[in-house]
Amino acid sequence: xxxxxxxxxxxxxxxxxxxxxxxxxxxxxxxxxxxxxxxxxxxxxxxxxxxxxxxxxxxxxxxxxxxxxxxxxxxxxxxxxxxxxxxxxxxxxxxxxxxxxxxxxxxxxxxxxxxxxxxxxxxxxxxxxxxxxxxxxxxxxxxxxxxxxxxxxx
Amino acid sequence: xxxxxxxxxxxxxxxxxxxxxxxxxxxxxxxxxxxxxxxxxxxxxxxxxxxxxxxxxxxxxxxxxxxxxxxxxxxxxxxxxxxxxxxxxxxxxxxxxxxxxxxxxxxxxxxxxxxxxxxxxxxxxxxxxxxxxxxxxxxxxxxxxxxxxxxxxx
DNA sequence: GGATATTGATCAGTATGCTGACTATCAGTA
DNA sequence: TACTGATAGTCAGCATACTGATCAATATCC
Numbered sequence: 001x002x003x004x005x006x007x008x009x010x011x012x013x014x015x016x017x018x019x020x021x022x023x024x025x026x027x028x029x030x031x032x033x034x035x036x037x038x039x040x041x042x043x044x045x046x047x048x049x050x051x052x053x054x055x056x057x058x059x060x061x062x063x064x065x066x067x068x069x070x071x072x073x074x075x076x077x078x079x080x081x082x083x084x085x086x087x088x089x090x091x092x093x094x095x096x097x098x099x100x101x102x103x104x105x106x107x108x109x110x111x112x113x114x115x116x117x118x119x120x121x122x123x124x125x126x127x128x129x130x131x132x133x134x135x136x137x138x139x140x141x142x143x144x145x146x147x148x149x150x151x152x153x154x
Numbered sequence: 155x156x157x158x159x160x161x162x163x164x165x166x167x168x169x170x171x172x173x174x175x176x177x178x179x180x181x182x183x184x185x186x187x188x189x190x191x192x193x194x195x196x197x198x199x200x201x202x203x204x205x206x207x208x209x210x211x212x213x214x215x216x217x218x219x220x221x222x223x224x225x226x227x228x229x230x231x232x233x234x235x236x237x238x239x240x241x242x243x244x245x246x247x248x249x250x251x252x253x254x255x256x257x258x259x260x261x262x263x264x265x266x267x268x269x270x271x272x273x274x275x276x277x278x279x280x281x282x283x284x285x286x287x288x289x290x291x292x293x294x295x296x297x298x299x300x301x302x303x304x305x306x307x308x
Numbered sequence: 309g310g311a312t313a314t315t316g317a318t319c320a321g322t323a324t325g326c327t328g329a330c331t332a333t334c335a336g337t338a
Numbered sequence: 339t340a341c342t343g344a345t346a347g348t349c350a351g352c353a354t355a356c357t358g359a360t361c362a363a364t365a366t367c368c
Contacts, residue, residue, distance in 0.1 A: 004198075004214060005289060007265075008269055008272055008273055008281070008284070009173040009174075009190055009268065009269060009272060010190075010214075011285055011288040011289060012169045012170040012272075013174075013190065014292045014303070015170075015288050015291060015292055015295075016166040016169075016170040017215065017299050017301065017355080018291075018292060018296070018299050019162065019163040019166040020299075020355085020356090021298050021299040021356090022163075022295065024356090025298070035323070036163055036164075036167065036324095037167075037323080037324065037325095038323095040158060040164065043158075044158075052346070052347095053346070053347065054345080054347080060158060060164075061168055061171065062324095063324095063327095064346080064347075064348095065326070065327085065328095065348075066323095066325050066326080067347090068347070068349085069323075069325095070323085070324080085346095088333075088334070088345090088346075089333060089334085089346095090331095090332060090333045090334070090345070090346040091346055092346080092347075114163065115161050115162055115163060117295070117298070118162055118163060118291065118295055118298075119162055119291055120294050120295065121290050121292075121293060121294020122287060126287055126290070127162070129283065129287060130162070130287040130288070130291065131162055131165060133276060133280055133283060133284040134162075134165040134166070134168075134284070135165060136276060137172075137272065137273055137276055137284065138165065138169055138275075139275060140274050140275020141169075141172035141176065141272055141274065141275065142172070144175050144176050144271070145171050145172050145174075145175040145326095146325090146326065147325085149168070171325080174354095175326090178326090189354080190354095191353080192353095206316070208315080208316060217356060218316080218318095219318075219355080219358095220353095220354065220355055220356080221317090222318060223353075223354080224354080227353080239316095242315090242316075242363075242364070243316095243363060243364085244315070244361095244362065245316055245317080246317075299356095300356065300357085301355085301356090
């Protein structure tokens with residue numbers, strides 16, 4: 001391991017750093033103020049209306065303690081709602097608001113543009129291969145983080 | 155872009171999340187308390203004795219405002235020293251301590267083991283390919299983050 | 309030489325992400 | 339039913355990361 005360029009951990013950090021910067025820049029250019037994490041949460045709430053926070057966390061592999069703050073900010077921005085569940089008084093049901101739906105719709109081009117930009121050094125084939133390898137490595141390491149990906153239990 | 159598994163940004167976050175978790179677990183198992191960022195900083199200080207904080211930041215692509223805290227903690231743990239530069243009174247020269255050198259030496263197996271574990275789902279060839287693609291994507295996006303990688307200017 | 313611009317370091321503020329602890333609630337069982 | 343264990347959510351505390359600002363010192367240009 002001569003230098004950090006041979007270390008997958010360093011490369012992971014670096015790629016993520018660039019991915020976040022590109023995402024924020026594209027989204028801001030489009031006139032919005034939403035972080036990658038907030039975007040993923042909002043999109044997942046929209047796709048799974050009424051889900052609780054733990055389920056949301058599992059679907060996008062966040063730690064449950066991180067989710068609290070993320071949702072606080074989505075609620076504060078008027079993009080999502082958090083209300084007590086009727087079935088389980090411990091849980092909160094999450095819903096997207098009309099404003100959240102509007103934001104998601106308008107922000108999508110910027111998000112997709114960001115995904116292209118962060119791969120701009122790679123050909124289409126290389127991009128596919130990178131994503132395939134990342135998915136494979138992630139699948140094998142899923143249980144190694146405190147916040148593994150979980151299927152929605154229906 | 156059907157779901158987040160098609161988004162390189164999401165995969166980047168996920169892979170990094172696992173990489174950090176694996177690193178911390180391996181290092182803790184070895185009896186040490188050092189984060190990936192602290193390790194990279196310490197190794198780079200050792201390889202470039204007397205460098206200043208901005209140069210260090212450039213070599214490992216950290217934001218300069220992040221470096222301050224990282225070094226605070228390395229100094230507090232007795233692994234590095236920060237002293238005023240004689241050539242430039244704005245700058246601080248960084249040195250590794252004997253304790254830091256000892257720690258680096260003893261921690262290396264855990265760090266290398268972590269790099270293997272985070273790639274355990276991939277063959278050797280796939281691992282090489284993943285790193286190649288990450289390096290390529292990173293090189294093309296280097297200037298897109300606030301903390302690009304910089305060569306040491308000698 | 310002196311005004312100007314740049315640079316090294318830090319700071320306040322904000323947002324992830326984690327550990328570990330805690331409360332309230334629920335589920336299963338003796 | 340009472341006890342036990344698990345679960346949903348939150349909180350305090352800590353460590354990255356970033357934005358934007360400030361201060362001191364150095365470089366540059368006229």
